[in-house]
Amino acid sequence: MKAFFETLKNIYKIEDLRKRILYTLGILLIYRLGSFIVIPGLDPSQLGALQEQTKEGIMGLLDMFSGGAFHNASIFALGIMPYISASIVVQLLGIAVPYFQRLQKEGESGRNKLNQITRVLTVGILLFQGPAYITNLYIQLPQGAFLLSKFWFTITATITMIGGTMFIMWLGEKITDKGIGNGISLIIMIGIIARLPFAFVAELFSKAEELGGGLVMLLIELVILFAVFMFSILLIQGTRKIPVQYAKRIVGNKQYGGVRQYIPLKVNAAGVMPIIFAQALMFIPMLFARFDATAGIAAAFSYTGFLYNFTFGLLIIVFTYFYTAIIINPNQMAEDMKKNGGFIPGVKPGKKTVEYLDSIMSKITLPGSIFLAIIAILPAFAIKLGVNNQFAQFFGGTSLLILVGVVLDTLQQIESHLLMRHYDGLMKSGRLKGRSGM
Secondary structure (H helix, E strand, O other), X not given: OHHHHHHHHHHHHOHHHXXXXXXXXXXXXXXXXXXXXXXXXXXXXXXXHHHHHOOOHHHHHHHHHOOOOOOOOEOOOOOOHHHHHHHHHHHHHHHHOHHXXXXXXXXXXXXXXXXXXXXXXXXXXXXXXXXXXHHHHHHHOOHHHEOOOHHHHHHHHHHHHHHHHHHXXXXXXXXXXXXXXXXXXXXXXXXXXXXXXXXXXXXXXXHHOOOOOHHHHHHHHHHHHHHHHHHHHHHHHOEEEEEEEEOOEEEOOEEEOOOEEEEEEEOOOOOOHHHHHHHHHHHHHHHHHOXXXXXXXXXXXXOOOXXXXXXHHHHHHXXXXXXXXXXXXXXXXXXXXXXXXXXXXXXXXXXXXXXHHHHHHHHHHHHXXXXXXXXXXXXXXXXXXXXXXXXXXXXXXXXXXXXXXHHHHHHXXXXXXXXXXXXXXXXXXXXXXOOOOO
């Protein structure tokens, strides 16, 4: 405990770090306040049906990522996910389209152009998602909840929600520039954390009921939740170190190279992207289920059903390999090593190095993808074992991995500031490692 307060004291002493943390907290406060501002033209007292709809299933997930703004019919109801979707599309275009590949290699100017394209694409996605959200409002809410005509409410609400998402995106960029951590990731994380107290209280009351199992069962759930968190940290931090030896070079009177370094290949190099891709595809049967009069599709693809979770887990494994192949390029790694006079001991440079790196990535990606799939479907098991829908979301899935990854990344940045100014890090031994990115 003494070391903890000493660390806080050291953080306070560093003026730049202190300002960055306070700036970040201020921006996050603005975001949370905006999550409670209802779309103009709606009666806030008649949102009960929408709040009931978001207590479980897919709608519950959407509400979690928006920090409750979805069920509040807030100006931030669509959250930051449209921007994430646009970023994924641009990232995939960077693999298939030569124009985007050139932009990725142009440095700062190329990144600025890609960011501008991402913003425009975000607006395009919002033009579809905004009216879809409003249509859901008309289905769920009574007619008396709308204070404007349908035409004017659709127009004004769509513009308002587009502006809300773009404002959130701007807040995230400001955190990245002037705050601490990745702004977009922090905004998603704070939305997830905002739901935790309500979910915990709901679980506490359910366990206090006569057939709820009592506080002993709640304590067991918290121990399991802690174990899942530890397991998630191991998955995010797990790496396979590949030794690289650099040849000695003498330039003038100085010697360069001749040292052994390591390439850290992550067990889960793809991060949470496979879950996001798989989740997007799993929305398709849920969409068809709405138009199925016999409710057969809805029963087959129930959120806690075997078929849904088996398909979901299988898609995650496939997408883990797919996304890992996109972001890890053995050919480029082998070429960079060759240019810098490096080689893997016992492996010939060139094609043999590429084959060796590809083999290692294939071997470590398999257990990584399986563990990722297990974490993704854990909430369904938790619901089956009696945990309420809201609290079960914290037992796994995208929300848990984002939460763990962003916290580790932010703490790593804080530790870097401390070490740069010759203070002790956040841990007595060793150093924190950042995540692979979202």
